[in-house]
Amino acid sequence: MTYLSLKNISKSYDGKIVFHNQNFDFSQNEIVFFVGKNGVGKTTLMEIIIGLNQPDQGTIMLDDRELRIPYDVSARKQLSFLPTENQLVNYLNAKENLAYFAEIYRIKDYEPTISGLIKNYLFADQEKKLVKDYSTGMKRRLSLALIDLIDAPVIILDEPSLGLDIYNTDFLRKQLWAYRQAGKLVIVTSHDLLLCRRLADRVYLFSNDRVVEYRGKAMRNLEQGILDSYETTQSSV
Numbered sequence: 324m325t326y327l328s329l330k331n332i333s334k335s336y337d338g339k340i341v342f343h344n345q346n347f348d349f350s351q352n353e354i355v356f357f358v359g360k361n362g363v364g365k366t367t368l369m370e371i372i373i374g375l376n377q378p379d380q381g382t383i384m385l386d387d388r389e390l391r392i393p394y395d396v397s398a399r400k401q402l403s404f405l406p407t408e409n410q411l412v413n414y415l416n417a418k419e420n421l422a423y424f425a426e427i428y429r430i431k432d433y434e435p436t437i438s439g440l441i442k443n444y445l446f447a448d449q450e451k452k453l454v455k456d457y458s459t460g461m462k463r464r465l466s467l468a469l470i471d472l473i474d475a476p477v478i479i480l481d482e483p484s485l486g487l488d489i490y491n492t493d494f495l496r497k498q499l500w501a502y503r504q505a506g507k508l509v510i511v512t513s514h515d516l517l518l519c520r521r522l523a524d525r526v527y528l529f530s531n532d533r534v535v536e537y538r539g540k541a542m543r544n545l546e547q548g549i550l551d552s553y554e555t556t557q558s559s560v
């Protein structure tokens with residue numbers, strides 16, 4: 324059943340069309356990847372979904388409710404977003420970061436939850452360090468703990484495996500799968516085809532002139548589809 328839908332979305336920047344009358348549907352309990360070459364609009368679409376970017380036209384429905392920018396508190400609590408740039412506070416440690424966001428999201432009695440998250444997501448010896456001294460992998464793990472803390476039904480991640488080693492990529496993969504198993508809708512932008520192949524229920528392949536959906540057996544043709552998409556010329560949508 325559709326949980327999140329985008330209808331007739333159009334978006335241009337300075338006259339350059341990124342989307343024209345595009346539709347997207349998402350259900351709970353699925354992982355959907357956005358793939359495609361640089362600059363085709365994957366991040367733009369994510370930003371439109373989370374209310375950071377106003378489409379020129381179109382509607383966004385979440386759980387049978389139309390969302391309007393600026394989103395209200397209840398809409399914001401339904402969507403958590405992990406941007407490519409980390410959104411953590413550099414001069415706080417892990418616990419302080421989680422407490423800071425718990426306050427913003429008005430989460431009650433968060434202390435025990437935070438202790439559990441630190442145990443599950445971080446290495447014990449990193450607990451006292453300030454985020455500014457974290458590696459990329461540690462920052463990403465703490466960001467995932469933050470997503471767990473917010474516990475939104477829709478989780479949106481922009482290139483979450485960027486810069487991660489094999490160990491942390493595997494950790495990420497298991498977490499994304501756990502979110503799906505918990506009934507959440509997980510939307511991921513990635514150039515990591517291995518991660519995509521291992522996790523995606525469906526894929527939207529973006530190119531300059533269209534968006535093509537892959538699912539089931541058709542996913543076998545995804546790699547060729549991506550290569551072919553590089554041959555499409557500049558937007559004439």
Ligand SMILES: Nc1ncnc2c1ncn2[C@@H]1O[C@H](COP(=O)(O)OP(=O)(O)OP(=O)(O)O)[C@@H](O)[C@H]1O
Binds near residue numbers: 359361362363365366
């Ligand atoms: N604020 C903006 N103002 C003008 N143009 C923009 C803006 N944001 C994005 N664009 C342009 O819109 C197009 C889509 O950008 P977007 O970042 O959504 O692509 P992407 O598919 O996420 O790329 P990448 O894989 O490199 O992250 C690009 O041509 C980009 O330069």
